[in-house]
Amino acid sequence: MAYANDSIRIAKRDSILSEITGAQMPQKSLKILSFGAKGDGKKDCKPAFDKAMKRASQMGGARIIVPSGEYLLNGPIHFVSNVCLELQEGATLKFSPDPHYYLPVVKTSWEGTFLQNYSPFIYGYQLKNISITGKGTIDGNAGTTFATWKSQQKKGQQLSRDMNHKEVSIEERNFGEGFYLRPQLIQFFDCKNITIEGVFITNAPFWCIHLLKSENIICRNIRYDAKLVNNDGIDPEYTRNLLIENIEFNNGDDNVAIKCGRDNDGWNTNRPSENIIIRNCKFKGLHGVVLGSEMSSGVQNIFIENCTYGGYCKRGIYMKTNPDRGGFLRNIYVNNCQFGEVEDLFYVTSMYAGEGMDNNHYSEVCNIYVKDISCKKASAAAIVLQGTLAKPIHHVTFENVNVDKAGIGLSFSNTETISIKNCNLGGYVGIPSTASQKDNLFNKDK
Template identity: 55%
Template sequence: MKSSILLALCLSSLFAYTSIAQKKEMSRTEKRDAILKNIVPPKISKNTLILTDFGAVGDSATDAKPAFDKALRVCKEKKGGKIVVPAGVYIVNGPIHLVSNSSLEIQRGAKLIFGTNPSDYLPVVPTSWEGTFINSYSPLIYAYHVENVAITGEGIIDGNGKEGFAKWYDKQKPAQELSRKMNHEGVPVKDRVFGDGSFLRPQLIQFFECKNILIEGVTVANSPFWCVHFLKSENITARKVKFDAFNKNNDGFDPEYSRNVLIEDIDFNNADDNVAVKAGRDHEGRKTAITSENIIIRNCRFKGLHGVVIGSEISAGVRNVFVENCTYGGYCKRGIYLKSNPDRGGFIRDIYVNDVTFGEVEDAIFITSFYHGEGKGFETDIRNVFFENLTFKAATHAGLVIQGYPTKKVRNIHFSNVRIDSCPTAMSFTNAEGIVFNDVVLGKEVTEPSAVK
């Protein structure tokens, strides 16, 4: 009887220990590697279609839109196809709507230039604008409810924004405010129609509710609005893309309500954020409740307004973002920027930034719960953010900034081996708690103390 009791106690202890071990939190690298296993680029169809066989002429004059439409119909009929765009300059007067199992290979020496007549991008399609779902002008390259799609090659995709849609920036405010009002009031999306006269600029490339996406090698230039928008999509690989985009709001990549995203080996050169992770705006974002998560950004070269941004459209929450082994290709105003305000709600947590180098910036690391100093009622929970092995040559304004909210402080932020060679304001922390430092030098490192004279 005693031996049975002893055996039962031993087994009970063993099961308890196993349970504790199983619950042990994975390390950063274990989390990252588990995510990477779920990101697999789509297989590209071997059914090759040459765009010029469908009537396209790369003479910078002939409209290639009909040729793309014909080729994509064949892709749909044959349940797959790779459309090859050979060298030449192709005018495209209207959007390219990708279908499942289709890909574009824009070869070296090929350039797509989109036309500037707004009516060519109607009728309206389901899309999103600054975190609010609407029906509006079609993005220039658009994939909706499709899977296994790719854009590859060494050619150029030119949105021609400077000569077209980008001019709408100064006219957009009435429609922008109306979209936000509809968001807050819960107006059905089908009734949010922003077509002729609305002046909301379309994205250059948008994948909306898509699975298994690859964008590789191409140069993305001169976008009307955001450059590449991953919206409610998953299993995304973006690699070796180059950006040359200087119009207003020319973000590089905007993953929103999206998961399992790998962004690697990118040359950014944007007038706005290089990568901006988003999760919907205000009432609609909280209602949609699709977290942006499992996003890996590595081996990139940042240049533009900000390197990596999370927010400010953050209402469904963002977690598990990894920024690794990145450097800079030029000036950035801010290196790492986490931003929200009390209109948003949601959360930012489990963010890992490792082995990243910047040159001169205005602010090195900036975390704020009060972006633009506005909002109330829906504070964002920002916590569990880890910075390790970061260097900056100079921060001309501030080194480390944390601005929490009185009723929801920013907490559990770790800085390990962070160095900023020069900064007039080393730290500015308000409404923050649980801040941990390990080997942090802000400004000139102090070495041996001077001797008494």
């Protein structure tokens, strides 16, 4: 089995790129200071942002300009269509850490299950042409409250999964106060034509950017220092036609985690995450790029290329599912990526967390093409493929994978049709030396 022809891969990628335009930018503008905002870090500016959004809607769209200053927000910003929120250099949106400000609950999702929960801090539902641009900062300021909730979330987490499996109506899945399910910093849900560009993101309550059931999106030149609990960088879920480029990640969890619903919700939604291009990024955090584990609607047509690292990642590329999930991971292309020291460079498992082994919702994992990737050290393993007896991982190609040092080079189980070409895992072996007389075993007993 040969590596997927480069020209075919490039043509497929470029066809997807031709469909991605991001948001149409509005021509008219509004100044947030005109609505009573004050960048002194003390005055509650939420009413001003609410008024500006309302006025922009009445105008058919506008650019809301936020100049330098610190703007306290006692509650979320709810977007309307055809709006660009422009955070100029020196501008900081600083959200209150008080959970009460993010009620009443809104339609959202939590770890792959649809439900109603605290509002994300920046939120849009069923909108089009929305954007966040500029060199300003979005500070979730969540360290004293939301970041402490993980130890208390088990009750709400388990209830949400039970409701998912029992297919309880979304209207009855009411969470919020008392359940400790942390909201996302930015979530656009069922939206089209989105651009997020240039901003600096820090101190998120949970995932930083959650792109849920949305399409035609550009995430570009974003910078992170987001190290609170589960501060994933970008989480596309049921999302298609997405370009992620020139991002400097520095996250307390996954840099990019491509998801597609958990279990019953994923199967019933039946909308894969697809046509996603990740390029020219610097990875730093728990994992570089992750597919899963919530992926029950399937993930396909993913391109990861020309990326490097800004620091440590536990795993470079990580694909994970288990027999609870079903769905598929297929048509994955990884090209020209470099890492420093990792635990595992490339890890694919159909047995994530050992969950669901008594179930029979096996995932299909296939058509993975890896070329020209490297790392300086993989302390655990360079390449791991873990399929299942019921559905082995199949049709995977590795070409020009180079790892200077590795605890284990290859670990394959339950796999079929695997191709390896020009790979050095754990170092390089040079030209063999010529045997001398003293090396001759037959002479040693004489």
